[in-house]
Amino acid sequence: MLIRLVRAHLAPYRRSVAVIAVLQLAQTAATLYLPNLNADIIDSGIAHGDHGYIVRVGTVMVAVALVQLVCSYLAVRIGARVAMALGRDLRRSVFARVQAFSVREMARFGAPSLITRTTNDVQQVQMLVLLTLTLMVSAPIMCVGGIVLAVEQDAPLSIALVVLAPVLGIAIGAILRGLAPLSNAMQRSIDSVNRVMREQITGLRVIRAFVKENHESRRFAAANTELTDVSVRVGRLMALMFPAVMTIVNVASAAVLWFGAKRVDSGDMTIGALTAFISYLLQLLMAAVMATYMLLWIPRAEVCAGRIVEVLDTESSVAPPARPVRGLARRGHVEMRGVGFHYPGAETGVLDGITLSAGPGQTTAVIGGTGSGKSTLLSLIPRLSDATAGTVFVGGVDVRDLDPGLLSRTVGYVPQRPYLFSGTIASNLRYGAPDATDEDLWRALETAQARDFVEALGDGLDARIDQGGTNVSGGQRQRLAIARALVGRPDVYLFDDSFSALDYATDARLRAALAAETAEAAVIVVAQRVGTIRDADRIVVLDAGRIVGAGTHPELLRGNDTYREIVLSQLTEAEAA
Incomplete structure (x- = not known):
């Protein structure tokens, strides 16, 4: 998953990656060349007292060091830009996919998990790419080059490197194997903390009303403790990594010094060669440390990549039409023919055999008991979900064939729980009609009975709205949401218990x-209050997802038991009549 994800999103930056690889190769070659020059100065310059030779080779060393510095700086700079661009593209891809999700997919993943996948998970993959481009490219080159050059300095002493490599690999592999499942558990724990925190922030008033602060504190403490425990276990494994690597390499260094000193004493090896050999050993150590640090990110990044790919590979159940219709046959007309809706895995459908129509100038009301499918029925018209049976027509065209933009402009939808975005009243009202004038906005506010309280805010249309509209009352939120729908002047208005x-x-x-x-x-x-819908041209009565009656208020009151029961639960006989 990780390789597939990174490969797909790094494709636009192939040239930059190639430049980074060349720069890393150059700076690694310069790093490996320096010990060789140092050995040459010791054996040919210092040993013979040739100051001119020392200056000449020392100048070359300074030049090589400058090349190493410049190449390293450019590689890190370009690598950081590529990694940040990859993170930006990943977030954009996840966001675009989530925007296309229907209610079904949103319920499957949940908002807290989607937020974590868009932020924390992308950040983990982004960091791994940054480490790969800045460290991992040079680490294998340094390892291979260091071993080759160390063998060139003294082949018998290089046996220590032959022993060092597999021991390091076994130690690192064992630790990484334990990190993979813990990384998966850590991401799930982060989701859990986000979910609990989101619920507590959103439901703060309910928590305080029922004096559940202690209960919610325990819930958060449980989720927080779970994340802490997993993080501590991950930290313990990661804490073993560097001591294990350092212990192995330090033992190898001590062995090299011990046997190297004996070879220098016997004349089989020069001091310069031993110095260069030790330098290459230290470079191998640095390469191992860099690789180890990067490998620590792989298990968690692999898990995060899988979670991101899961979102990107999920197709919306509300697919856009291949050949969208961009014109309406009949304006201001809605029709349902044999419509049913069934959630995946559910034993019974929410809606079954719904057939109704609404024309221009007509008000159709839908009423029924809790769970009868009223809101679900309404959500099928703007394609928040697709009907699993039958067909929904808007303007004489199947909604599954309509251009999404045209459907959005044609249908004005006010949800059961209206949501306002952070900004101003004007920015919220223009959400569906960016070109609306101030006059249009005031007209919509006046119709929605919201003009008085907007004018009282002082700043009028420029008054600030907090995220979710939390700085206005529930009734004010509903009226602003109704005004937002009115601004676009659609052909079809849907009010889901909006009063x-x-x-x-x-x-x-x-x-x-x-x-x-x-x-x-x-x-x-759609309404629960009889007083809201009693004057409608046609009232449709739902019960258990089926239409059990349709007609005017007097007709249903006389001939429909379900409707009569709903009415008499709210009104007296005299008021109902």
């Missing part, structure tokens, strides 16, 4: 104002 937070007087004034504003559009209203 529940309004008092009866405001509800009545709003519905009266909407009647004039939506006179040429189809209006479908």
Whole structure:
């Protein structure tokens, strides 16, 4: 997964990667050449007292060191830019994929996990790529070159390197094998902490209302402790890595010094050669340390890459049409024919055999008990989900064939729980109609019965809105969401229990104002309150996902037991009549 992901997203930066490889090769070659020059100065310059030779070779060493410095700087600089660009592209790809998800995919992954995958997981892969481009490219070159040059200095002494390499490999491999499952557990624990934290921030009022601070503190403590425990276990394994590497290499260094001193004493090896050999051994140590540091990131980056690929490989159940229709046959018309909806793995469907239609100038209300499928029915029209049976038509065209942009402009949807974005009132109202004038916004606010409280805010349309609209009341949020839908002047209006937070007087004034504003559009209203929908042109009664009645308020009150039961649970006989 990791190789596949990185290879795909590094493709646009092939030239930069090639330049980095050349620079790393040059700086590694310079690093390996320096001990050889140092040995030459000792054996041919210092040993014979030739100061001129020392100066000449020393000048060459300074030049080589400068080449090494410049190449290393450029390699790290370009590598950092490539790694950051890769992270940016990964975040963009994940974000674009999530934007295409339907409600089904969002429920499958969950918001906390998607946030972790877009931020923390991408950061882990990005860091691994940075380490690979800046360290891992030079590490194998230094290892191979160091061994070759060390053998060239003294072949018998190089036996220590032959023993050192497999011992290092076995020690590092054993530690990495234990890190892989722990890295997976760590990412799941991060998801858990994010989920609990998100729930507690969002539900702060509920927590305080029910005095559940201690309970939520224990929940967070449990998730936090789980993450801490896993992190400590990972830290313990990582803490073993460097001492193990250093112990092995230091033992090898001591052996080289011991046997090297004997070979110098016997005349089989020069002091310069021993000095160069020790330098190459230290370079091997540095290469091993660099490789070890990078290898520590691989298990966690592999897990993170798998989680990112899981998102990127998930196709939305609401697929865009291959040949989108960009024109409507009948404006302001919605029709459902034999529509059903069934969640994957569920024993029964949420909707079954739904057939209804709504035309311009008509208000169609949908009412039913809790869990009867009202909100699900409404969500099929703007394609928040696709029907699993039957067909939904908007403007005489199957919604699965409509251009998504045209469908968005045609249908104005006010969800059951309206959401406002951080910004201003104006930026929220222009969300679906960027070219709307201030006059259009004030008109929509007046229709939505929101003008008075917006004017009272002082800054008017420029008044600040916090994320989620938390600085306005529930009723104000609903009215602003209704105004946002009105600004775009769509052909179809969908109100999913959008008047529940309004008092009866405001509800009545709003519905009266909407009647004039939506006179040429189809209006479908889902509501729990009978008073909100009793004047609708047609009322559809849902029960267990099926239509059990349709007609006007008086007709249903006389002939439909389900509707009559709902009405009498809210009104008296006299009020209902």
